[in-house]
Amino acid sequence: MNTPHYVVRLGMVFSALFTLAYAPAQAAERGISIASAFESALAIDPELLAAEKRLESARYAIEAANSLTPEPLSLEGSYRSDRSFDNQGMREVELGVVAPVWLWGERKGSQNLANAELEMASLTTTLQKLELAQQVRQAYWNTIAAHLDVEIAQARLVGTQRLLSDVEKRVTAGDLAPVDQLQAHALHAQAKADFGNAVSNVSLLAAEFTALTGLPAGALSDPKIEGMLAFQNTLGLSEHPALLHAKQRVSLAQARRELAAIQSRPNPELGLAIVSDKGAFTAPEEKSLMIGTRIPLGSSAKHQSRILTTQADELAAQASLRKLESSLKARAQAAASSVNLFEELKKTAEERAKANQDAFVLIQKSFELGETDLPTLLRFEQQAFEAQRLARKATVEHAAKVSDHKQALGILPENNP
Numbered sequence: 082m083n084t085p086h087y088v089v090r091l092g093m094v095f096s097a098l099f100t101l102a103y104a105p106a107q108a109a110e111r112g113i114s115i116a117s118a119f120e121s122a123l124a125i126d127p128e129l130l131a132a133e134k135r136l137e138s139a140r141y142a143i144e145a146a147n148s149l150t151p152e153p154l155s156l157e158g159s160y161r162s163d164r165s166f167d168n169q170g171m172r173e174v175e176l177g178v179v180a181p182v183w184l185w186g187e188r189k190g191s192q193n194l195a196n197a198e199l200e201m202a203s204l205t206t207t208l209q210k211l212e213l214a215q216q217v218r219q220a221y222w223n224t225i226a227a228h229l230d231v232e233i234a235q236a237r238l239v240g241t242q243r244l245l246s247d248v249e250k251r252v253t254a255g256d257l258a259p260v261d262q263l264q265a266h267a268l269h270a271q272a273k274a275d276f277g278n279a280v281s282n283v284s285l286l287a288a289e290f291t292a293l294t295g296l297p298a299g300a301l302s303d304p305k306i307e308g309m310l311a312f313q314n315t316l317g318l319s320e321h322p323a324l325l326h327a328k329q330r331v332s333l334a335q336a337r338r339e340l341a342a343i344q345s346r347p348n349p350e351l352g353l354a355i356v357s358d359k360g361a362f363t364a365p366e367e368k369s370l371m372i373g374t375r376i377p378l379g380s381s382a383k384h385q386s387r388i389l390t391t392q393a394d395e396l397a398a399q400a401s402l403r404k405l406e407s408s409l410k411a412r413a414q415a416a417a418s419s420v421n422l423f424e425e426l427k428k429t430a431e432e433r434a435k436a437n438q439d440a441f442v443l444i445q446k447s448f449e450l451g452e453t454d455l456p457t458l459l460r461f462e463q464q465a466f467e468a469q470r471l472a473r474k475a476t477v478e479h480a481a482k483v484s485d486h487k488q489a490l491g492i493l494p495e496n497n498p
Contacts, residue, residue, distance in 0.1 A: 119217045119494040122294045132206040139199035146191040152181045170362030177354020190340035197333040204326045211322045220290045222481035227283035234276040241269040261455040321491035327402040334395035341387045346379025416489035423482045427475040434472035441465040
């Protein structure tokens with residue numbers, strides 16, 4: 082027969098186990114959000130740190146396209162003398178400026194291309210942020226799930242240790258058989274193995290999370306997921322960063338094709354020079370103004386090669402855009418379906434956990450009255466433990482699927498944490 086002292090201690094053990102299962106989903110305020118982790122990752126990401134320089138480079142390209150000449154002016158000069166030959170005093174000095182000239186429509190085409198490249202650089206930065214957000218979201222929820230496994234495994238380990246101690250005392254007192262002690266030992270050994278595996282897994286994931294965000298993974302032990310669960314889909318895909326980036330890629334390819342069609346030959350040059358010459362020692366010095374030009378004839382083969390290359394790039398960009406539109410729509414629909422599915426799974430897991438808890442409470446009372454043996458109690462304890470573990474995992478998995486849905490819609494954590 083079970084003593085009241087043993088019953089009290091056993092009840093305390095299992096009540097501690099189930100405290101984890103039914104704690105509120107929104108944890109303590111010290112838990113960091115996805116938005117905080119994302120902002121921290123932005124601050125250390127190498128590509129995004131260099132993004133501002135790329136934007137600045139694109140702005141200077143626009144400034145160059147707005148200039149009066151396609152290339153800077155050049156200064157030319159020459160000096161001619163007969164000093165090393167007849168030495169009759171002949172001298173000639175020429176000093177001038179050469180200015181490249183835009184081809185017809187080239188300046189406008191260059192301006193369009195520069196503006197398209199600036200927009201492309203900006204959209205590329207946004208797309209890189211979205212790709213980083215996907216990594217942060219995945220690392221965030223994987224680490225939270227691993228922390229959850231450790232917490233549950235640790236609670237079970239403590240509970241099985243206390244249960245083992247109580248069973249050993251009761252075996253010594255003759256209240257339980259030695260086989261009950263062996264069963265308690267086996268349960269405790271399994272709990273130790275599960276705890277070791279959980280700790281090993283969370284160590285690896287925590288290292289990855291810290292490398293990605295620069296934040297300690299321990300702060301995720303109390304995640305803020307309430308805002309994630311309240312998310313409602315009110316956005317379409319028209320503003321998806323990947324779609325905007327693909328559309329701009331098409332525009333950029335079109336601008337390059339149009340400019341390549343205009344640039345059929347190198348730029349002509351216009352020169353203006355002052356010439357000072359003297360025919361002999363006794364001759365007067367004469368000055369004159371010289372205007373010159375240079376018009377390259379170009380190469381049709383090279384020009385056609387550039388046009389075909391830009392046309393191929395444009396066709397590839399258009400095909401990629403069509404493929405991406407279908408892909409984004411399919412991903413968004415799949416992510417929305419996953420949210421609905423995991424919401425149902427979460428409700429089912431919570432109902433199962435409650436039913437298993439109620440059953441365990443009844444078996445526990447029966448055990449206290451001596452109507453149920455220890456193997457039956459341990460079996461119901463195992464079932465209740467697995468049910469509450471799945472319930473907590475389902476809550477985190479549902480929040481992760483909502484986060485995946487946001488990712489599929491192109492929503493950054495900084496706007497919708």
